[in-house]
Amino acid sequence: MAQMNMKEAIRDAMRVELKRDPNVLVFGEDVGKVGGVFRATEGLQGEFGDTRVFDTPLAESAIGGLAVGLGTQGFRPVAEIQFVGFIFEALDQMFVQAARMRYRSGGRYHSPIVFRTPFGGGVKAAELHTDALEGLAIQTPGIKVVIPSNPYDAKGLLISAIRDNDPVFFMEHLNLYHAFRDEVPEGDYTVPIGKAKVVREGKDVTIIAYGLMVHTALKAAEELEKNGVQAEVIDLRTLVPLDIDTIVASIQKTNRAIVVQEAQKSAGAAAEIIAQINEKAILHLEAPVLRCAPPDTVYPFAQIEDAWLPNAARIVKTVNQVLQF
Amino acid sequence: MSKVSLETPEAKTGGLPHEVRANDVAPLQVLSPEGEVVNPDYMPELSDDQLKEIMYRMVFTRTWDERAINLGRQGRLGFYAPVSGQEATMVGSEYALNKDDFICPGYRDMPQIVWHGLPLYQAFLYSRGHQHGGQIPEGVNVLMPQIIIGAQILHATGIAMGFKLKNEKRVAITYTGDGGSSEGDFYEGLNFAGAFKLPTIYFVQNNGYAITTPFAKQTAAQSIAHKALAAGIRGVQIDGMDVLAVIAAVREAAEIGRNGGGATLIEGLTYRFKPHSMADDTTKYRTKEEEAEWSERDPLVRFGKFLAKKGLWSDEDTARVKEEAKNAVNEHIKKAEQTEKMTVSGLIDSMFEQTPPHLEEQKADFQ
Numbered sequence: 001m002a003q004m005n006m007k008e009a010i011r012d013a014m015r016v017e018l019k020r021d022p023n024v025l026v027f028g029e030d031v032g033k034v035g036g037v038f039r040a041t042e043g044l045q046g047e048f049g050d051t052r053v054f055d056t057p058l059a060e061s062a063i064g065g066l067a068v069g070l071g072t073q074g075f076r077p078v079a080e081i082q083f084v085g086f087i088f089e090a091l092d093q094m095f096v097q098a099a100r101m102r103y104r105s106g107g108r109y110h111s112p113i114v115f116r117t118p119f120g121g122g123v124k125a126a127e128l129h130t131d132a133l134e135g136l137a138i139q140t141p142g143i144k145v146v147i148p149s150n151p152y153d154a155k156g157l158l159i160s161a162i163r164d165n166d167p168v169f170f171m172e173h174l175n176l177y178h179a180f181r182d183e184v185p186e187g188d189y190t191v192p193i194g195k196a197k198v199v200r201e202g203k204d205v206t207i208i209a210y211g212l213m214v215h216t217a218l219k220a221a222e223e224l225e226k227n228g229v230q231a232e233v234i235d236l237r238t239l240v241p242l243d244i245d246t247i248v249a250s251i252q253k254t255n256r257a258i259v260v261q262e263a264q265k266s267a268g269a270a271a272e273i274i275a276q277i278n279e280k281a282i283l284h285l286e287a288p289v290l291r292c293a294p295p296d297t298v299y300p301f302a303q304i305e306d307a308w309l310p311n312a313a314r315i316v317k318t319v320n321q322v323l324q325f
Numbered sequence: 326m327s328k329v330s331l332e333t334p335e336a337k338t339g340g341l342p343h344e345v346r347a348n349d350v351a352p353l354q355v356l357s358p359e360g361e362v363v364n365p366d367y368m369p370e371l372s373d374d375q376l377k378e379i380m381y382r383m384v385f386t387r388t389w390d391e392r393a394i395n396l397g398r399q400g401r402l403g404f405y406a407p408v409s410g411q412e413a414t415m416v417g418s419e420y421a422l423n424k425d426d427f428i429c430p431g432y433r434d435m436p437q438i439v440w441h442g443l444p445l446y447q448a449f450l451y452s453r454g455h456q457h458g459g460q461i462p463e464g465v466n467v468l469m470p471q472i473i474i475g476a477q478i479l480h481a482t483g484i485a486m487g488f489k490l491k492n493e494k495r496v497a498i499t500y501t502g503d504g505g506s507s508e509g510d511f512y513e514g515l516n517f518a519g520a521f522k523l524p525t526i527y528f529v530q531n532n533g534y535a536i537t538t539p540f541a542k543q544t545a546a547q548s549i550a551h552k553a554l555a556a557g558i559r560g561v562q563i564d565g566m567d568v569l570a571v572i573a574a575v576r577e578a579a580e581i582g583r584n585g586g587g588a589t590l591i592e593g594l595t596y597r598f599k600p601h602s603m604a605d606d607t608t609k610y611r612t613k614e615e616e617a618e619w620s621e622r623d624p625l626v627r628f629g630k631f632l633a634k635k636g637l638w639s640d641e642d643t644a645r646v647k648e649e650a651k652n653a654v655n656e657h658i659k660k661a662e663q664t665e666k667m668t669v670s671g672l673i674d675s676m677f678e679q680t681p682p683h684l685e686e687q688k689a690d691f692q
Contacts, residue, residue: 025490051490057520062479062513069429069483069497072468075490092510097476103675104469106456110678142676165678194681241681276683 004184007040007177009151010116013158014041014078016188018048021076024162026053028063028080028116037082038118038177060086064093064115068101071111076162084119084171085128091136098167099142111167114158120173120212121262121309124302130174131299132211132263137169138239138272144168144193145239149214151182153237156191164193173211196243198250202232205319206250206257208273210236213260213310220315231319239269247273248281255286256322260310265293287325292318327353329550329560350548352562352594355569358622360630367573369421377637379420379568381646383412383625386436388650389445390599393452396658397603402452406433407599410566413624414530414593416440417571422498422579427466427488429481429499431474433530433597437500438467445653449661456667456675475501475508478527482514485525485588496582498526498575504535506549515556515590524582526575527590530565536601537610553590565593566622569631596622 004012017024026041026048032055035042045053056063060081067077081087087094098111121130137145146161146168148154154172161168199214200221209217214235221231232250236243251257257277259270270291277289292310300308329350357363371379390409396402408415415436419428428437435448442465451458451469459469471477481499488495505511506529518525529549533540546552553560561578563570571593578589596619600607607616632638669691673684680688 057513057516059513059516061510062482062517065476065479065510065514066483066486066517069480069485070487071483072480073484073487073491075487092473092476093479096473097480102677103456103672104459106458106460107675108460109468144677241683244683 001183002186003181004151004155005178005181006148006151006154006172007038009155009182009184010040010158010172011042011044012184013155013162014044015047017076017078017159017162018044018052020188023074024052024076024078025070026078026080027056027066029058029082030055031080036080038174040116040172040177041080060089061093064090065097067113067115068093068097068111071098071101071113072109076112078114078116078162081115081117083129084117084133085131087115087117087133090115094167094169095137095140095143099140102166103142110165112165113167114161114170115167116170116172118172118174118177120175121299121305122175122212124305125174127299127301132261134169134171134239135263135268138269142166144241145171146193146237147171147173147211147239148237149173149176149211149235151184153191153197153235155184156189157193157237159188160190160193163190168193171211175212179215191237194238194241194243196234196236196238196246198232198246199235200231200233202230202254204230204254204256205322206232206234206247206254207260207315207319208234208236208247208257209260210239210269211262213262216310216312217260217315219312220319223312223316224319229319229323242273242276244276244280247277251277251281252284255284257285257289258292258315258318258322259289260292260315262309263293264296265291266296268293287322290318290322327351327562329548329554329562350550350562352564353570353574354564354567355573356567356627356631358627360627360634362631367570369569369572369576371572373635373637376632376635379416379572380625380628380632380638380642382416382420382440383568383628384643384646385650385653386412386416387625388647389654392651392654394599394603396654401658401662402449403454404432404602405452406602407597408433408436410596410598410619410623411530411532412436413568413571413628414528414565414595417568418498418528418575421572421575423495425466425495426579427481427484427495427497429468429477429484429497430470431477431501431505432470432472433502434470434500438470441465441467443467444657446657446660446664449658450664453661455661455664456672457664474505475510475514477501478505478508478510478514479517481525481527482517482523485518485523485582486521488524489521494583496524496526496579498528500528500530502535503529503531503533503540503543503549504538505529506552507535507543512552512556515553515558515588518588519557522585522587525588526578526582527588528575529590529592530595531592532595532597534597534601534610536605539610548592550590550592556590558587559589560592561589562592562594565595566624566627568624568628
């Protein structure tokens with residue numbers, strides 16, 4: 001089996017789908033010859049030609065709108081928004097036009113589009129290149145939100161996303177692109193959208209995370225283990241639809257939980273997850289579910305990025321608060 | 326065709342020698358307000374029956390509009406944007422297309438999609454806030470009207486790219502108003518169409534006002550047609566009260582698009598005789614003189630005169646069509662009113678192809 005990092009796995013998913021389905025198109029700013037600023041699409045234009053994989057003029061709203069128009073004509077666009085902070089320019093087309101197409105047309109049209117975007121901190125990038133903006137997407141009805149944490153999932157989830165007839169916001173953590181290699185099968189396989197995964201079993205507390213934070217949570221779990229605490233770690237993989245069943249099953253076992261997110265603390269994915277835990281599992285809880293997240297400030301300039309983002313020590317601290325409640 | 330050109334060796338307004346200047350633009354006209362053919366070179370080829378059909382559709386549209394306003398006042402329609410005055414741009418531009426060409430309308434452009442095949446009762450359902458209004462029948466090549474000003478410009482651009490990728494000789498047309506031409510999406514769409522040489526027609530119905538804001542405050546550009554220059558596509562300005570000029574311009578743009586010649590921006594100078602929507606007061610921002618001046622250019626009167634001179638149309642014909650239109654509106658509004666209401670669970674099921682568990686659960690609260 002091939003060893004791939006997450007970027008190679010994402011590229012391989014696009015290659016598999018470009019080969020399988022002539023209606024799949026990959027486009028965005030600089031994705032063609034150079035293969036994107038992170039080289040996620042490198043080689044695809046050479047392999048599939050510049051009508052299947054192409055550069056667009058620099059205009060995010062038009063990239064989104066082009067995808068919506070192409071989607072109505074039987075194409076399956078994979079549109080890259082170069083950096084997450086640029087999605088604001090495309091919000092209408094992504095979160096209004098694509099996400100509402102099925103509703104507005106009473107099911108007559110749909111938007112089989114994947115909006116790929118790199119995001120995520122810890123890489124000292126320029127302002128508005130790394131913010132975790134998934135909260136905007138999860139509050140938007142009609143669009144799925146997928147955030148992989150490893151190469152195997154990234155490939156399988158992206159293939160699922162491309163085959164999905166609804167729009168998918170596919171967020172790729174910058175810090176995971178090259179972080180490590182994984183066994184990734186060649187060719188075709190899928191990881192279903194909407195299924196979380198227990199990545200570490202434990203009985204004392206559940207740590208719920210997604211994206212890079214899964215790895216930070218696993219580090220924290222190792223620290224906790226040294227003190228005899230067995231933490232269970234859940235990788236959500238998908239925020240919409242959210243796999244609340246896996247979360248509840250874990251809490252029934254551990255009776256305690258925290259949610260870790262890179263996005264600012266208030267009103268984000270963690271808040272939603274806790275609300276759903278209250279609805280479904282409150283009688284299994286022996287402590288409030290806490291959030292480990294950055295403060296409600298704008299994403300900081302590079303100098304204090306590391307202090308601002310959740311790390312293993314802060315996760316351990318939050319878990320201890322829950323355990324000592 | 327009246328084309329905007331960069332070739333202007335002598336500037337009227339001074340400026341530096343290396344500054345780009347544009348020719349004055351004069352709108353293409355085929356018929357004078359008296360119904361005389363003033364530009365025979367651009368007279369579109371149309372049989373007598375076709376000429377009568379165009380008039381039929383314009384009279385029908387005017388009557389439907391008047392009835393719709395009344396229905397709105399009676400509370401039988403919801404949001405409705407009046408169209409009277411713009412029949413030439415609406416009916417004419419649709420008439421110039423093939424049925425497999427694709428229309429991406431703005432909120433006022435209901436006549437184009439109805440004449441392209443959307444059943445009238447669905448237009449009424451759309452106005453009444455029913456999802457079935459947007460369930461476009463198979464084979465009818467339109468999207469539902471767009472509310473976000475300019476968003477449809479990009480959809481048409483994407484659809485046109487689809488036609489080009491599939492090697493289909495089809496064009497996508499999209500409409501907006503003079504206000505819409507100020508949106509970023511307008512320029513992004515034109516620029517993409519220029520860069521990819523797409524078969525798109527961007528039709529701006531310049532009716533002089535974006536709700537209440539007059540054209541002079543909308544842009545300092547000499548015309549909207551000029552905006553095509555920056556995107557490297559064709560720009561054309563036409564008399565939008567002259568249905569034959571509209572047909573000539575759209576047919577030409579469609580022909581060019583189908584044959585790989587790229588996109589055209591058409592600015593049709595027109596006027597809405599009624600308010601922007603049911604709510605605004607035109608007396609606060611327009612003068613009686615201005616309204617009277619535009620009434621003299623009424624596209625129905627002008628084209629009616631032309632047809633009458635050819636012995637193809639009479640006042641009796643107008644009366645007959647009005648009667649037909651009233652009956653059709655009655656029939657379709659009844660059908661809309663009798664259509665089963667939307668349900669919350671139906672709405673929930675329209676979010677995704679397969680309703681996910683959390684929505685199934687939320688649906689249970691409404692069953």
